[in-house]
Amino acid sequence: xxxxxxxxxxxxxxxxxxxxxxxxxxxxxxxxxxxxxxxxxxxxxxxxxxxxxxxxxxxxxxxxxxxxxxxxxxxxxxxxxxxxxxxxxxxxxxxxxxxxxxxxxxxxxxxxxxxxxxxxxxxxxxxxxxxxxxxxxxxxxxxxxxxxxxxxxxxxxxxxxxxxxxxxxxxxxxxxxxxxxxxxxxxxxxxxxxxxxxxxxxxxxxxxxxxxxxxxxxxxxxxxxxxxxxxxxxxxxxxxxxxxxxxxxxxxxxxxxxxxxxxxxxxxxxxxxxxxxxxxxxxxxxxxxxxxxxxxxxxxxxxx
Amino acid sequence: xxxxxxxxxxxxxxxxxxxxxxxxxxxxxxxxxxxxxxxxxxxxxxxxxxxxxxxxxxxxxxxxxxxxxxxxxxxxxxxxxxxxxxxxxxxxxxxxxxxxxxxxxxxxxxxxxxxxxxxxxxxxxxxxxxxxxxxxxxxxxxxxxxxxxxxxxxxxxxxxxxxxxxxxxxxxxx
Numbered sequence: 001x002x003x004x005x006x007x008x009x010x011x012x013x014x015x016x017x018x019x020x021x022x023x024x025x026x027x028x029x030x031x032x033x034x035x036x037x038x039x040x041x042x043x044x045x046x047x048x049x050x051x052x053x054x055x056x057x058x059x060x061x062x063x064x065x066x067x068x069x070x071x072x073x074x075x076x077x078x079x080x081x082x083x084x085x086x087x088x089x090x091x092x093x094x095x096x097x098x099x100x101x102x103x104x105x106x107x108x109x110x111x112x113x114x115x116x117x118x119x120x121x122x123x124x125x126x127x128x129x130x131x132x133x134x135x136x137x138x139x140x141x142x143x144x145x146x147x148x149x150x151x152x153x154x155x156x157x158x159x160x161x162x163x164x165x166x167x168x169x170x171x172x173x174x175x176x177x178x179x180x181x182x183x184x185x186x187x188x189x190x191x192x193x194x195x196x197x198x199x200x201x202x203x204x205x206x207x208x209x210x211x212x213x214x215x216x217x218x219x220x221x222x223x224x225x226x227x228x229x230x231x232x233x234x235x236x237x238x239x240x241x242x243x244x245x246x247x248x249x250x251x252x253x254x255x256x257x258x259x260x261x262x263x264x265x266x267x268x269x270x271x272x273x274x275x276x277x278x279x280x281x282x283x284x285x286x287x288x289x290x291x292x293x294x295x296x297x298x299x300x301x302x303x304x
Numbered sequence: 305x306x307x308x309x310x311x312x313x314x315x316x317x318x319x320x321x322x323x324x325x326x327x328x329x330x331x332x333x334x335x336x337x338x339x340x341x342x343x344x345x346x347x348x349x350x351x352x353x354x355x356x357x358x359x360x361x362x363x364x365x366x367x368x369x370x371x372x373x374x375x376x377x378x379x380x381x382x383x384x385x386x387x388x389x390x391x392x393x394x395x396x397x398x399x400x401x402x403x404x405x406x407x408x409x410x411x412x413x414x415x416x417x418x419x420x421x422x423x424x425x426x427x428x429x430x431x432x433x434x435x436x437x438x439x440x441x442x443x444x445x446x447x448x449x450x451x452x453x454x455x456x457x458x459x460x461x462x463x464x465x466x467x468x469x470x471x472x473x474x475x476x477x478x
Contacts, residue, residue: 018358018393026365026389033372033382038431044373044381051373055324059375062329135332136376138339139421139448140384141428141441144376146328172378180375188378277338 049175056178060148063133085275112281115164119283120297125246126290127162127283127297128153133178135279143186143206145169147282150177154290158244160237163282166250166273167191167235171284179284184251185214185276192236193218193251193270200225201236204251204270214277216252216270227254227268246285312467316351319466320367323347323459324374339444341451342417343459344371348388349416350463352395353409364392380433387423391416409460410453417452421445 036043093111113129120127130153134146149155151174161168161181169183182189185206193204202220218233231254237247252272259267286292288299323343331340344367352360368385371377377384398412425441427433 018361022358023361023393026361027386029365030368030382030386030389033369033385034380034427034431037381038433048373048375048377048381051370052375055321055328055374058321058325059329062325066330066333134328134376135335135338136378137327137332137335137342138337138444139342139424140377140379141425141444142377142379143338144378146376173375175375178375180378182378186378 045173048173052173052175052178052180056146056148056150056175059134059146060177063131063148112164116281116283117297119162119164120299123162123246123248123285124299125160125285126288126299128155128286128290128292128294129281129283129297130155130179131281132279142188143183143276144172145181145183145279146178147181147284148178149284149294150174150179152176152293153284154286154292154296155179155284160235160244160246160249160285161282162249162285163274163279165275166252167245168274168276168279168282170244181282183276184216184272191216191245191251193233194236195220195225195227195254196232196234196250197228198225198231200227202233202268204233214272215255216272218254218268218270220268226259227257229254229257231268233270315466316363316366319347319463320344320363320370323367324370328374328376336447336451339447339451341455342420342448343455344368345388345391345417345420346413346452346456346459347463348392348420349395349413349456350460351467352392352416353399353412353460354464354467355396356399357393357396360392360394360396361389362392364388364390379428380431383424383427383431383433386427387420390423391420394419410456413452413456413460414449417449418445421448 033044089111093114116127116129128149130147130149132145133148136142136144147161155171155174157171157173159171161170167184169181169186169189172180172182174180183206184191184204187206189204189206191204193202194200195202200220200222202218204216204218207215207217218227220227233251233254235245235247235249235251237245237249250273252270254268255271257268283297286296290296323346327340327343331343332338334340348360348364348367351363355363365385365388368383368388369381371384371388372379372381395412395416398408398415422445425445
């Protein structure tokens with residue numbers, strides 16, 4: 001038992017100034033981490049994976065706990081365009097909704113999964129369904145999300161991620177139960193794109209803003225071609241799926257075009273079809289016949 | 305390493321882990337234009353205010369490292385570690401210079417939130433890693449500060465209480 005006296009003075013001294021050696025050591029540690037990681041040879045990937053294995057399940061549990069609440073609140077506070085989407089969805093699924101009127105949240109998710117099934121048949125690709133369980137904050141100035149499917153579900157880095165609206169991004173790295181996805185609106189993301197109407201090729205770069213203002217820049221290879229407003233852009237990719245993006249996934253629509261004299265190329269601004277602020281159910285395009293611990297939506301629309 | 309230090313480290317890891325899950329999984333649902341509160345940064349500020357610069361710095365480094373490595377982070381690792389290290393140090397100095405009341409604590413939160421996000425953003429500009437334009441950057445930083453101020457009255461007392469459980473006689477003298 002401690003007496004009535006005050007705590008010894010030296011007890012408090014430790015709380016004050018950190019030793020100079022510690023300051024230097026920690027600053028050096030930060031600097032060396034940055035150097036290691038920006039050298040780009042994946043020196044920190046094992047560490048990222050270990051942390052991911054630990055944090056992933058916790059994120060999945062927390063997500064499962066808050067999701068029903070969020071599903072309810074969305075009905076009251078969604079943005080105008082989300083309301084529009086919701087109305088369209090509701091009209092499409094009126095009969096479906098009638099059967100499950102007691103659980104509107106389940107119905108919405110079912111509709112998304114149904115959309116995913118039709119996306120799989122449209123593209124002729126097998127899809128592993130997954131849900132977004134973690135979102136990087138805008139304060140990190142990067143647009144990455146965690147999904148709840150990992151290597152156990154047959155997911156490997158560089159696979160294409162999409163939902164029923166269009167292209168979402170690609171898988172950066174996986175743990176056993178989760179995967180990190182780089183969204184196409186991230187400034188680091190480059191996607192080979194093709195204007196559907198004219199088949200012209202170009203590159204899509206993200207601008208790094210989520211939500212309604214999320215936009216992509218399209219730079220065409222052939223600078224003489226002027227894209228028109230409302231042209232649709234799809235991924236260029238390879239039909240065999242050996243490059244990161246599968247071919248023919250809708251990405252977005254041209255909203256404005258401007259030419260730069262200095263860079264001798266046309267730039268178009270693309271409004272993506274996917275609403276990145278409200279990502280939920282996504283599909284990861286996997287080769288047909290992939291072994292997975294969950295149901296895979298096959299290219300013919302069947303579940304396996 | 306004596307048992308108290310070990311227990312404190314385990315406890316701090318736990319608190320930071322919970323904050324990380326809240327920040328990446330729960331608050332994105334409430335985020336405004338994708339900008340949510342930095343719960344981890346608040347924990348570091350609370351640690352610094354409660355324990356001083358030394359503890360704040362070490363806590364900030366550890367928490368930042370976790371934020372750098374945990375999914376869905378993909379920026380150059382070490383950037384949040386550096387930013388939160390500075391935050392922990394500054395919060396600790398605030399505590400030393402003047403015993404922070406409610407107003408002082410909120411001012412410290414606002415200053416640290418601004419500082420932390422700015423250091424992170426500037427390190428991005430220097431490393432050429434996902435640099436954003438200055439207007440975007442300011443918007444993100446300022447909205448982040450507002451978020452953090454809103455959340456501070458909940459996070460700060462909770463973290464201070466958890467840290468005080470370990471060593472009751474370290475509670476600031478009244």
